[in-house]
Amino acid sequence: MKKRGKGQLIVLSGPSGVGKSTVIAELFSQRENIYFSISYTTRQPRVGEQNGVNYHFVTREEFEGMIARQELLEHAEYVGNYYGTSQKVIDEKLEAGIDVLLDIEVKGAAKVRARRPDALFIFVIPPSFEELSRRLHARNTDSEDVIQGRLEKAREEFSQIPNYDYLVINDKVSNAVEEISAILKASECKVANRETIYKGVFAL
Numbered sequence: 001m002k003k004r005g006k007g008q009l010i011v012l013s014g015p016s017g018v019g020k021s022t023v024i025a026e027l028f029s030q031r032e033n034i035y036f037s038i039s040y041t042t043r044q045p046r047v048g049e050q051n052g053v054n055y056h057f058v059t060r061e062e063f064e065g066m067i068a069r070q071e072l073l074e075h076a077e078y079v080g081n082y083y084g085t086s087q088k089v090i091d092e093k094l095e096a097g098i099d100v101l102l103d104i105e106v107k108g109a110a111k112v113r114a115r116r117p118d119a120l121f122i123f124v125i126p127p128s129f130e131e132l133s134r135r136l137h138a139r140n141t142d143s144e145d146v147i148q149g150r151l152e153k154a155r156e157e158f159s160q161i162p163n164y165d166y167l168v169i170n171d172k173v174s175n176a177v178e179e180i181s182a183i184l185k186a187s188e189c190k191v192a193n194r195e196t197i198y199k200g201v202f203a204l
Protein backbone atom coordinates (compact mmCIF):
# COMPACT_ATOMS: atom_id res chain seq x y z
CA MET A 1 0.00 0.00 0.00
CA LYS A 2 1.36 3.39 -0.93
CA LYS A 3 1.77 5.32 2.29
CA ARG A 4 1.59 8.81 0.91
CA GLY A 5 2.18 10.85 -2.18
CA LYS A 6 4.80 13.46 -1.58
CA GLY A 7 7.77 13.26 0.75
CA GLN A 8 7.96 15.20 4.01
CA LEU A 9 10.24 18.22 4.25
CA ILE A 10 12.10 18.19 7.59
CA VAL A 11 14.05 21.17 8.88
CA LEU A 12 16.57 20.43 11.61
CA SER A 13 18.37 23.26 13.37
CA GLY A 14 20.58 23.46 16.38
CA PRO A 15 23.82 25.12 17.36
CA SER A 16 27.07 24.16 15.73
CA GLY A 17 28.63 21.39 17.80
CA VAL A 18 25.37 20.03 19.19
CA GLY A 19 25.98 16.77 17.33
CA LYS A 20 23.48 17.13 14.50
CA SER A 21 25.71 15.36 11.97
CA THR A 22 26.07 12.30 14.21
CA VAL A 23 22.36 12.24 14.95
CA ILE A 24 21.54 12.58 11.25
CA ALA A 25 23.97 9.81 10.28
CA GLU A 26 22.39 7.47 12.83
CA LEU A 27 18.85 8.43 11.78
CA PHE A 28 19.69 7.77 8.13
CA SER A 29 21.17 4.36 8.95
CA GLN A 30 17.77 3.41 10.41
CA ARG A 31 15.42 4.86 7.78
CA GLU A 32 14.71 4.42 4.11
CA ASN A 33 13.32 6.93 1.68
CA ILE A 34 15.02 9.89 3.26
CA TYR A 35 17.45 12.23 1.57
CA PHE A 36 19.94 14.64 3.14
CA SER A 37 19.92 17.97 1.35
CA ILE A 38 23.56 18.75 0.59
CA SER A 39 23.92 22.48 1.11
CA TYR A 40 26.13 24.88 -0.77
CA THR A 41 28.64 26.79 1.33
CA THR A 42 31.54 29.17 0.92
CA ARG A 43 33.27 27.92 4.08
CA GLN A 44 36.45 25.86 3.82
CA PRO A 45 36.08 22.08 4.16
CA ARG A 46 37.03 20.70 7.58
CA VAL A 47 39.38 17.76 7.80
CA GLY A 48 37.51 14.68 6.61
CA GLU A 49 34.75 16.59 4.82
CA GLN A 50 34.16 15.75 1.17
CA ASN A 51 32.86 17.95 -1.59
CA GLY A 52 29.44 16.71 -2.75
CA VAL A 53 29.00 14.60 0.38
CA ASN A 54 28.93 16.95 3.38
CA TYR A 55 28.53 20.13 1.37
CA HIS A 56 29.05 21.49 -2.09
CA PHE A 57 31.99 23.80 -1.41
CA VAL A 58 31.86 26.83 -3.70
CA THR A 59 33.40 30.29 -4.02
CA ARG A 60 31.55 33.45 -2.98
CA GLU A 61 31.25 34.32 -6.64
CA GLU A 62 29.61 31.00 -7.49
CA PHE A 63 27.29 31.32 -4.50
CA GLU A 64 26.24 34.85 -5.45
CA GLY A 65 25.50 33.55 -8.96
CA MET A 66 23.08 31.00 -7.49
CA ILE A 67 21.37 33.73 -5.45
CA ALA A 68 21.02 35.90 -8.56
CA ARG A 69 19.57 33.01 -10.57
CA GLN A 70 17.13 32.28 -7.71
CA GLU A 71 18.27 28.69 -7.47
CA LEU A 72 18.14 28.59 -3.68
CA LEU A 73 15.12 27.79 -1.52
CA GLU A 74 16.87 29.76 1.22
CA HIS A 75 20.30 31.04 2.08
CA ALA A 76 21.94 32.79 5.01
CA GLU A 77 25.28 34.11 6.13
CA TYR A 78 26.64 32.37 9.21
CA VAL A 79 29.89 33.31 10.98
CA GLY A 80 31.26 34.93 7.81
CA ASN A 81 30.24 32.29 5.27
CA TYR A 82 27.29 31.73 2.98
CA TYR A 83 25.15 28.60 3.33
CA GLY A 84 22.21 27.73 1.08
CA THR A 85 19.79 25.04 -0.04
CA SER A 86 19.19 24.09 -3.66
CA GLN A 87 15.52 24.34 -4.55
CA LYS A 88 15.57 21.95 -7.52
CA VAL A 89 16.94 18.85 -5.83
CA ILE A 90 14.51 19.16 -2.94
CA ASP A 91 11.49 19.48 -5.20
CA GLU A 92 12.54 16.44 -7.22
CA LYS A 93 12.95 14.27 -4.13
CA LEU A 94 9.72 15.38 -2.45
CA GLU A 95 7.84 14.83 -5.68
CA ALA A 96 9.26 11.30 -5.86
CA GLY A 97 7.86 10.57 -2.37
CA ILE A 98 11.20 10.83 -0.62
CA ASP A 99 11.52 12.72 2.68
CA VAL A 100 14.10 15.49 2.61
CA LEU A 101 16.04 16.64 5.65
CA LEU A 102 17.62 20.11 5.77
CA ASP A 103 20.29 20.77 8.38
CA ILE A 104 20.14 24.57 8.43
CA GLU A 105 20.52 27.47 10.83
CA VAL A 106 17.68 29.58 12.23
CA LYS A 107 17.52 32.41 9.67
CA GLY A 108 17.33 29.95 6.79
CA ALA A 109 14.75 27.90 8.69
CA ALA A 110 12.56 31.00 9.10
CA LYS A 111 12.70 31.53 5.33
CA VAL A 112 11.68 27.90 4.75
CA ARG A 113 8.83 28.34 7.27
CA ALA A 114 7.52 31.27 5.21
CA ARG A 115 7.69 29.35 1.93
CA ARG A 116 6.92 25.83 3.12
CA PRO A 117 4.73 26.02 6.22
CA ASP A 118 3.95 22.31 5.87
CA ALA A 119 7.55 21.35 6.72
CA LEU A 120 8.43 19.86 10.13
CA PHE A 121 10.61 22.18 12.19
CA ILE A 122 12.84 20.49 14.76
CA PHE A 123 15.41 22.18 17.01
CA VAL A 124 18.18 20.15 18.66
CA ILE A 125 19.76 21.37 21.91
CA PRO A 126 22.64 20.05 24.02
CA PRO A 127 21.94 19.01 27.62
CA SER A 128 23.78 22.16 28.78
CA PHE A 129 25.71 25.15 27.43
CA GLU A 130 28.91 23.84 29.06
CA GLU A 131 28.49 20.58 27.20
CA LEU A 132 28.16 22.45 23.90
CA SER A 133 31.41 24.30 24.60
CA ARG A 134 33.10 21.02 25.54
CA ARG A 135 31.93 19.35 22.30
CA LEU A 136 33.12 22.26 20.14
CA HIS A 137 36.57 22.12 21.75
CA ALA A 138 36.72 18.32 21.51
CA ARG A 139 36.02 18.50 17.77
CA ASN A 140 39.44 20.13 17.45
CA THR A 141 38.70 21.52 14.00
CA ASP A 142 38.19 25.23 14.63
CA SER A 143 40.33 27.98 16.17
CA GLU A 144 39.39 29.42 19.59
CA ASP A 145 38.07 32.56 17.86
CA VAL A 146 35.78 30.55 15.63
CA ILE A 147 34.59 28.47 18.60
CA GLN A 148 33.77 31.61 20.59
CA GLY A 149 31.88 32.95 17.55
CA ARG A 150 29.89 29.73 17.33
CA LEU A 151 29.05 29.79 21.06
CA GLU A 152 27.90 33.39 20.77
CA LYS A 153 25.80 32.37 17.79
CA ALA A 154 24.30 29.48 19.78
CA ARG A 155 22.97 31.93 22.39
CA GLU A 156 21.29 33.96 19.64
CA GLU A 157 19.88 30.82 18.05
CA PHE A 158 18.34 29.57 21.28
CA SER A 159 16.06 32.63 21.25
CA GLN A 160 14.46 31.24 18.07
CA ILE A 161 13.37 27.95 19.64
CA PRO A 162 9.72 29.08 20.04
CA ASN A 163 9.51 29.29 16.23
CA TYR A 164 10.02 25.52 15.97
CA ASP A 165 7.47 22.74 16.32
CA TYR A 166 9.62 20.22 18.20
CA LEU A 167 12.57 20.31 20.62
CA VAL A 168 14.98 17.38 20.77
CA ILE A 169 17.64 17.09 23.49
CA ASN A 170 20.84 15.47 22.33
CA ASP A 171 22.11 14.15 25.64
CA LYS A 172 22.72 10.82 23.95
CA VAL A 173 22.62 10.18 20.18
CA SER A 174 20.29 7.18 20.49
CA ASN A 175 17.77 9.24 22.53
CA ALA A 176 17.82 12.09 20.04
CA VAL A 177 17.33 9.69 17.12
CA GLU A 178 14.46 7.99 18.92
CA GLU A 179 12.74 11.34 19.48
CA ILE A 180 13.16 12.41 15.86
CA SER A 181 11.86 9.04 14.64
CA ALA A 182 8.80 9.49 16.86
CA ILE A 183 8.19 12.95 15.37
CA LEU A 184 8.46 11.57 11.84
CA LYS A 185 6.13 8.69 12.68
CA ALA A 186 3.53 11.07 14.13
CA SER A 187 3.76 13.21 11.02
CA GLU A 188 3.30 10.18 8.81
CA CYS A 189 0.07 9.39 10.69
CA LYS A 190 -1.42 12.84 10.09
CA VAL A 191 -4.74 12.70 8.27
CA ALA A 192 -3.40 15.04 5.60
CA ASN A 193 -0.54 12.63 4.90
CA ARG A 194 -2.83 9.60 4.78
CA GLU A 195 -5.43 10.86 2.39
CA THR A 196 -4.60 8.22 -0.20
CA ILE A 197 -4.96 5.50 2.41
CA TYR A 198 -8.35 6.41 3.85
CA LYS A 199 -9.79 7.25 0.48
CA GLY A 200 -8.62 3.84 -0.71
CA VAL A 201 -10.05 2.04 2.33
CA PHE A 202 -13.46 3.67 2.03
CA ALA A 203 -13.35 3.88 -1.76
CA LEU A 204 -13.97 7.62 -1.62
Ligand code: 5GP
Nearest residue numbers: 016039075076078083084085103104105108
Ligand atom coordinates in the same frame (compact mmCIF):
# COMPACT_ATOMS: atom_id res chain seq x y z
P1 5GP B 1 28.90 24.16 9.88
O1 5GP B 1 29.86 25.20 9.37
O2 5GP B 1 29.13 23.85 11.33
O3 5GP B 1 28.85 22.93 9.01
O4 5GP B 1 27.45 24.79 9.79
C1 5GP B 1 27.17 26.01 10.37
C2 5GP B 1 25.67 26.23 10.41
O5 5GP B 1 25.17 26.38 9.08
C3 5GP B 1 24.91 25.04 11.03
O6 5GP B 1 23.97 25.57 11.96
C4 5GP B 1 24.21 24.44 9.85
O7 5GP B 1 22.96 23.88 10.25
C5 5GP B 1 23.99 25.64 8.97
N1 5GP B 1 23.75 25.30 7.57
C6 5GP B 1 24.25 24.27 6.85
N2 5GP B 1 23.77 24.29 5.60
C7 5GP B 1 22.90 25.33 5.53
C8 5GP B 1 22.06 25.86 4.51
O8 5GP B 1 21.97 25.36 3.38
N3 5GP B 1 21.33 26.97 4.80
C9 5GP B 1 21.37 27.55 6.02
N4 5GP B 1 20.59 28.62 6.21
N5 5GP B 1 22.14 27.09 7.01
C10 5GP B 1 22.91 25.99 6.77
